[in-house]
Amino acid sequence: MNFNSKIDSMKDEIIKSTQEILKIKSTEGEPKSGMPFGEGVAKALDCALNISGELGFKTVNLDGYIGYAEYGEGEDYVAVLGHLDVVPEGDGWIYPPYAAEIHDEKIYARGALDNKGPIMAALYGLKAIKDSGVKLSKRVRIIFGTNEETGSREMEHYLKIEKPPVSGFTPDAEFPIIYAEKGLTVFDIVKDLNVKPQGDVVIKYIKGGQRANMVPDYCEAGIISKDSAAIAGSAENFAKVTGYDIKAEIKDDVTIIKSFGVSAHGSLPQHGKNAIMQLFAFLGTINLGKSDIADFIEFMNENVGMDVFGTRFGVGLEDKASGKLSFNVGVVEMNEDKITMKLNLRYPVTFKMEDMVNPFNARLDGSGIRVENFEHQAPLYFPEDHELIKTLQKVYTEQTGQEATLLAIGGGTYAKEMPNIVAFGPIFPGKPDLDHQANEYIEVEDLMLCTKIYAQAIYELAK
Missing domain, CATH: 3.30.70.360 (Alpha-Beta Plaits)
Known part of the structure; x- marks a missing residue:
């Protein structure tokens, strides 16, 4: 199933929603009632859920800790796990870190790459699936984490209330696929x-x-x-x-x-x-x-x-x-x-x-x-012949024309915080890793390609 033309037609909408959420300074702040990680993070979560609701998805806010947009029916669900919190902006920016300005086809903002841009890409990938009217056998959740940068405490709250997904990915690392984390x-x-x-x-x-x-x-x-x-x-x-x-x-x-x-x-x-x-x-x-x-x-x-x-x-x-x-x-x-x-x-x-x-x-x-x-x-490890790995490899190769090599790392990604999840993008091979750096940006072209990759990946996992 190809959703690319539908995604291309949503380009302006994808950029606008991405800019909207990037303009919110969502560093961890003083806890308040219903805002366990502060006002900025709570505002970003409300924004993501509002955008999701406007796109026609069911939305759930779990006590201010975490939220999700959901589509489809079925006992089991597939998840895309991203996060809305960011690290402090620091100094040395050539453009305002929360203005989300576009220069040379790049959206500059803290969180553009880590991780608001990619989670918006996944949300609009699901929108393309919904608008196509294709049938899925599983529900799909776009999960909006809120504390990845400072402890991932929101995941403990989520897993106390909700069962884990049967499969999925986090767009919070690099492509092609990180299948092993020490x-x-x-x-x-x-x-x-x-x-x-x-x-x-x-x-x-x-x-x-x-x-x-x-x-x-x-x-x-x-x-x-x-x-x-x-x-x-x-x-x-x-x-x-x-x-x-x-x-x-x-x-x-x-x-x-x-x-x-x-x-x-x-x-x-x-x-x-x-x-x-x-x-x-x-x-x-x-x-x-x-x-x-x-x-x-x-x-x-x-x-x-x-x-x-x-x-x-x-x-x-x-x-x-x-x-x-x-x-x-x-x-x-x-x-x-x-x-x-x-x-x-x-x-x-x-x-x-x-x-x-x-x-x-x-x-x-x-x-x-x-x-x-x-x-x-504990380590995270999916064997090379695991169905999730083979599916994501197929999607990546079809969308990029490049071999989907597997990466093993000594670091730990957001995938370790939830069962049955693997790290999948958004940084393409050869592109700079701007996470936590001044002048963080995501290229518009990469944002669109991520949306296409994530749409097909969600469909293949949930069809």
């Missing part, structure tokens, strides 16, 4: 520092990194020593030998060792240089005597070092679908009482959390190091 863990490892150094060298503090899911580009340690010049000289020599960007600065009675790395996303730590572990490599050359901090430094240098795949820690999992486990040391903070490290480990999709956690914990045995604040998100 399991994601973030947690702290902590060691109490009861046994203090008794020698001439004492580490006063260590601090570095910003978030668990970022390769740290800076870390520093403050060292108290009777011979500060010797410590500084050792750091300079170490930098020459290793090639690490490490510098020393003597300030009063403290020698500050500064380690400079290269930041990268925590899902791809091999693309960065870890400033924390560079610093630990140097600290391991200092005689700290018998102490808890010396034991912790030695443990990390032996079991992690600059390894980003978990091999040295005994958790080097790997599969054909998604590749190697990624191991990122993201943040460190040490004071007189304890040292804490935030880790971000992402394991391959065909494994279970226990396959990583059990050997990890075994390696900690006897070290005095404990795990705290453990957070986990």
